[in-house]
Amino acid sequence: MRHILVPALILVVLSACEATDPPPGEVIGGFRFVATMETDEDDARCRFSGAPTELAFEGVLSYERDTGKLWLTSGEASREGRLEGSTFRTRTPADGPGISRRLSSCTCQMQMVEEIAGELLAAKDCGDATPDKPVAPVAPERTCPELVDGEESWRNCGCVRGSIREGVEFPDAAASCTCDVGGQQQAAPARCTIDYVLEGTLM
Numbered sequence: 001m002r003h004i005l006v007p008a009l010i011l012v013v014l015s016a017c018e019a020t021d022p023p024p025g026e027v028i029g030g031f032r033f034v035a036t037m038e039t040d041e042d043d044a045r046c047r048f049s050g051a052p053t054e055l056a057f058e059g060v061l062s063y064e065r066d067t068g069k070l071w072l073t074s075g076e077a078s079r080e081g082r083l084e085g086s087t088f089r090t091r092t093p094a095d096g097p098g099i100s101r102r103l104s105s106c107t108c109q110m111q112m113v114e115e116i117a118g119e120l121l122a123a124k125d126c127g128d129a130t131p132d133k134p135v136a137p138v139a140p141e142r143t144c145p146e147l148v149d150g151e152e153s154w155r156n157c158g159c160v161r162g163s164i165r166e167g168v169e170f171p172d173a174a175a176s177c178t179c180d181v182g183g184q185q186q187a188a189p190a191r192c193t194i195d196y197v198l199e200g201t202l203m
Contacts, residue, residue: 023073028061028120028154031200035164038195046168046192048179049105055164055196058203061088061120065152072116079116086120086144086157098169106170106188108177113167118198120144123158126201160200168192 035055038045059074063083070083072090081090091113093099098111122144144157169191170177177188 023060023062023078024071025062025064025069028063029157030058030060030203031160032203033057033059033160033198033200035196035198038197042195044193046166046189046194047181047186048103048188049181050103051166051194059200061160063088079114081116088116088118088120090114090116098167103179106177106179108170108188110188111169111171113169115165115167116162116198117165118160118162118200120154120157121159121161122156123202124156126159158202160198162198162200164196164198166194168194 033056037051037053039053057074059072061070061072063070068083070081070088070090072079072081072088079090079092080094081088092115093113098113100109101112102109125144145152145154146156147153170188178185179188180186
């Protein structure tokens with residue numbers, strides 16, 4: 001799938017593992033994702049410059065039926081996570097401390113962890129159709145996933161609703177680290193988050 005936007009700050013492609021072609025496991029579906037930044041006045045939010053307000057990318061969700069492993073593959077990158085029922089979660093890196101990054105807006109290095117969480121919904125639960133992507137009618141009793149002859153089927157799934165969280169930690173924050181916030185240099189927090197509301201539409 002083609003990745004539409006690769007912002008400098010976000011880990012969506014930069015930190016994931018190299019993807020395989022085709023995606024690993026059994027394909028659930030290809031989705032067009034849009035992530036919109038949360039902008040409320042939460043003290044835990046990162047305020048420094050450089051974070052895009054919107055992310056857009058295409059990705060394929062696939063999984064391994066016996067183990068519950070899940071992959072989100074986008075462009076040349078793939079993230080591994082877990083699928084439980086209709087909900088999934090990925091973490092990049094998979095475990096341990098975050099990945100080191102340095103931005104021009106901050107005077108010290110940071111460590112970043114990306115967490116993506118989502119729920120697959122049946123097309124009937126995806127809300128209003130859009131002009132370019134109408135939601136196909138689905139019988140009310142159909143679910144996502146659906147059991148067909150004792151096995152899971154994803155044919156009724158129409159969308160994903162979830163979140164992306166970029167967790168940022170400044171190990172050197174106590175050593176006079178500053179970041180650009182609205183054109184002014186301010187002390188970097190010990191840690192903060194960049195949060196997005198994630199919506200995916202079946203392609």
